[in-house]
Structure formats: C-alpha cells, structure tokens
Amino acid sequence: MVRDVHAFCLRILEAGDLQSKLMPVPDTEGEPLPDRAPSAGIVIDRPARDPEIRLEAGVPPLPRPGELVDGAARASCLARFAHHELMAVELFAWALLRWPALPQPLRHALFIALQEEQTHCRLYLSRLEATGSRFTEHPHSDYFWKHAPAIANSPHGPRAFLAAMGLTLEQANLDFALLYRDAFREAGDKASARVCQRIHDDEIRHVGLAAHWLLRLSPQHRGDQRAAYEEAVPFPLSAARAKARRFDAEGRRRAGLSESFIEYVRTARSPQELRGRGQQTSSGGA
Ligand SMILES: [Fe+2]
Ligand SMILES: [Fe+2]
Numbered sequence: 001m002v003r004d005v006h007a008f009c010l011r012i013l014e015a016g017d018l019q020s021k022l023m024p025v026p027d028t029e030g031e032p033l034p035d036r037a038p039s040a041g042i043v044i045d046r047p048a049r050d051p052e053i054r055l056e057a058g059v060p061p062l063p064r065p066g067e068l069v070d071g072a073a074r075a076s077c078l079a080r081f082a083h084h085e086l087m088a089v090e091l092f093a094w095a096l097l098r099w100p101a102l103p104q105p106l107r108h109a110l111f112i113a114l115q116e117e118q119t120h121c122r123l124y125l126s127r128l129e130a131t132g133s134r135f136t137e138h139p140h141s142d143y144f145w146k147h148a149p150a151i152a153n154s155p156h157g158p159r160a161f162l163a164a165m166g167l168t169l170e171q172a173n174l175d176f177a178l179l180y181r182d183a184f185r186e187a188g189d190k191a192s193a194r195v196c197q198r199i200h201d202d203e204i205r206h207v208g209l210a211a212h213w214l215l216r217l218s219p220q221h222r223g224d225q226r227a228a229y230e231e232a233v234p235f236p237l238s239a240a241r242a243k244a245r246r247f248d249a250e251g252r253r254r255a256g257l258s259e260s261f262i263e264y265v266r267t268a269r270s271p272q273e274l275r276g277r278g279q280q281t282s283s284g285g286a
Contacts, residue, residue: 018050053140079128116206
C-alpha cells in the first residue's frame, strides 16, 4: 500500500498499466495521505506505459462535433478524452514529484486535482465501455507529454506548469467540454453529455487553482494575469492554444480569470493564423 503522496505519484508514473494509474488514494481513516516529500525533486521524462496504452505521435484528428452521430466517432472521441484525463493524472503526479518544496496548500490542491483527473478518466472510460469499445483499441496521443521537457527546463519552474497545464490545456478544455457536450446531446448520447458537463464544472476549479497560484508565485506582476501568463507559458504553448472555437467566457469568469485576460485569450491568434492572415492581406492587395 502506498504510504504518502510521493509514493502515490511515483506509482502513477512508474506503473505502465491503466489500473495502477487510476487506483484511488488508500483509505487513511479520514486523515489526508501524508505529504512528506524528499527535499530533492525528481524529473521523469515520460511515464511508463504498457504496450497496449503506449504513447504515439501523429494520431488521427479528433472527430468533429458534427461527426458524433456515428457510433465509431463517439467511441473515438470518448477514448481521446479519457486519454487526455489520463495524461492530466500523470502530469499532476509529475509536478508533485518535480517540485517537492511548493507551498503546502498548493501541493494539496494539486493532489486533489490529480484525484479528480482520475475520476474524469474513469467517467469517460465507463462511457467508452457502454459504446462496446475498449480503450486499448484506440491510439494514444503523446500531445500533453510533448510539453513536459519545456516545462521541466523552464526558468519559471512551477509557474510554467501552472501556465501550461491549468491556463492553457485545462482552459481550452472548458470550451471543448461544452462543444462536445452539445454534440453528444445532439447525437442522442445524453449520458456522455452529462459527463462532459460534470468535467467542465470540475475544470473550472482547476483553471481557478492555476490562476490563483500563478499570481501568488508571481508577485512581480502585481495581480496582472496576462503578464504572469505571458512570462511563464512555455513555448510553443500560448494563449492561442488556451481555447477552442466555442469560447466559454462565463466559465472563465467563474474560474476567477480577469476580463482583460479573458479578452486577451479570446482574441489570441496562433503564428499560423497570423501568417495566413498576412498572406490573405497581401494577396488581397495584389
Ligand atoms: Fe480533467
Ligand atoms: Fe483538470
């Protein structure tokens, strides 16, 4: 049985099987699992993964919302979302191992978020099973893990993690969760739609956690979320990746994001979009 947060996180990263990664915190009779981290942080490049859930580069794109009328597209989508949650579980464990000296309330909040990511993964997996499909039949993109080296090597340390995980990937998930909630509902899969809604609501807390602690750890920015984010977010992540085409401004407000930061994210353009716009302008003018 794991005895502390450190051992719990190590198991998630060192065990290659899904069951070990999703194993709940042991019953400690109402007491929190002790968090007596060693003083030196551990950097783990990649999580252990058994062959049937190995990480792959270049997996097919996520089905578009309109494609979810097709059962195979719904299964593919649920498998992808379950895997995003699994990577979130692993990355929260990774951060807890990487930075043992974080303030205790932040470590506690990250540990609670990790456990919620386990629940999210299980929720999507149970919907996937209900479609008659298995998680191991689907490819598993290494998308989140590709950013771990940039976070690990960032001079901004845990602030890079909060900006990347909470304020980019999870912020974008607020939009994706609602976009796909409606798509599942329109396809007649109300149970999956409910799971998307539940996860959306939890993710608001995770985005809020990142926003709160990024500012606490960035006193030089005096409460300016945009400045703190811009400084800490590790390339190639940026505000252009912190959203989807449906933009959930209300969820962001509930997470404590400022109006100016929300507007900054809403109008952010990726380098590709800016290049495309430049070409359009120049061809339009020719
Ligand atoms: Fe999640
Ligand atoms: Fe989350």
